[in-house]
Amino acid sequence: MVVLSQPVLDNFAHFETCKPTGEINIIPAVDLSDYSNAKKLILEACKEFGFFKVTNHGVSMEFLDRLESEVVEFFKLPQQEKEKSGPPSPFGYGNKKIGPNGDVGWVEYLLLSTDSKSICPGISDTLWCLVNEYVCAVRKMVCEVLEMIAEELKIGSNNKDVLSKLIKNEKSDSCFRVNHYPPCPDNNHHQILQPLLMNGQDLIGFGEHTDPQIISVVKSNNTSGLQICLKDGTWVAVPPDPTSFFFIVGDSLQVMTNGRFRSVKHRVLAGDSVKSRVSMIYFGGPPLSEKITPLPSILEEGEVSLYKEFTWSEYKNAAGGDKVG
Template identity: 45%
Template sequence: MVVVAVRTKKTRAAGIPSVDLSLDRSMVSELIVQACQNYGFFKVINHGVPRVTISRLEDEGVRFFDRPARDVQRAEPAGSFGYGSRNIGLNGDKGELEYLLLPTDPFSIVETSKTISDEPRNFSGAANDYIEAVRELASEVLDLAAEGLRVHDKYFFSNLIKDDQNDSVLRFNHYPPLKTSEPCKDEEDADEVGFGEHSDPQILTVLRSNDVAGLQIALPDRLWIPVPPDPSQFYVIIGDTLRVLTNGRFTSVRHRAIANSSRVSRMSIMYFGAPPLNTTISPLPELVSPESPSLFKPFTWGDYKKAAYSSRLGDCRLDHFKASFNQ
């Protein structure tokens, strides 16, 4: 199955890979590798995540963002987790959105939920069930990718996000309708950006949104593909860390969200799968050879995370960690 994107002034029609997890395992593995190499992005169908698990968390997210401003701001963070609006990170990047960033540890979710919901048990139960389900989905995708790459330990990638000390997070992005009746004139206009161009620094992202458009991905030729929303399915976005682990075989796709010009709010939920902070990230030995030398110097996830979040959106953070060769 291929979803065809709509042509606009700065985008072009193109196919977005769709991977059916119910197909023969070897075929699925090959399709995932192809999608990761060519796009760094694909839709997953027949993913096995119960619809009720998805709808419960979406309902909780809608209830949170519908609360009065004074109640929403109770969830503003003392540290890195909690509620934020417009400012994306600490570097002056802005967008037309508000968001909620959560840890994925079950006990931390329970504590954080007390400032998020009037019924914190409902919120924490929905969040923990969702996190468990999408972590399993992410792990299955990573195992299939490892099989397709002929990695010796097919559980190597998935074990990084299953580790008890993993640094994974869950994020809600909420894009209210723009307060203007005029349509977007220029998708590059900073005032029309929902979330600016970037690649995700983690291993991979599992994204799900409601039925409102806005997400776009960039092809290698720098043209943008609008991604039609599909609230019943998930999209997988390859991150910088998996790009390094595969020695550049996989692409960490650059993507963005344009401001919401519809009359209905857009809400997306992302699971960012990340390894423990002290994990050393470098290309796997079986993906390095004299013909394909290592493209990246080793670094820890903690060091790269610090570099990623201290840079502006759109910066190529991996440049600092690329290996250099004497010509």
């Protein structure tokens, strides 16, 4: 769920970091071609970080480059052309305001349904076809990872799709968003930004939050900005890796594992004055009517649920709907 950022100054969200930030080189890298080892690494990463990246995922870089190129071309369009695809209702083009609290960041985005039959005005046929192909590939990857998790947790010995079936379900409430963080402005706006940066404050691209869904998958270009919060509250930068996919444990999966997995708090800082950042996020959500509660098969003898049962629809509405991420 989105955490309200500090007050904004002239439409620029900012905050002070509670603990020093640094770049982290201990992000678990999971080789999907090594099935047995991958299962163990994923489980450990979900418990410790709520975050990991996957390699050898089988999605060609040529295809990913084509999609990113089309995305960049969309965001290069004149503002009035982009706005033909919005405002989000809930899907479409949006600018800066993202969270339910009016979270303001240095970002513009395109939120799309993962239903291949849906059409978003203003989106080229080429981009739409590439998005659909991408969503299919990532959905398959997500289901594979969720089945590994079920096996390793021993909650799917006779039914390893206990988690993945929620994503495969034709009523799965999943969505896809593309974020574009423009280079920080210099010239006139730089006079506003410079005092913030000199005072140890960072320009927010996207404010700190957790994802309410089951699991999220992020693919970004070779520009830094993504940070995750460790268990001790320290914010650390995630080194960019355009060849890999980053997985983020969501609130729903934390509940379904009765707290064994950690829904990680993350954010994006927009401090690069030269390069823009493009990220593509697939949010794997269950059907709206699905009850979110710890899986009975995961509870040990005498273990009680840490969470009150709720439906995904109830939590989604409380978390601010499709604008959360």
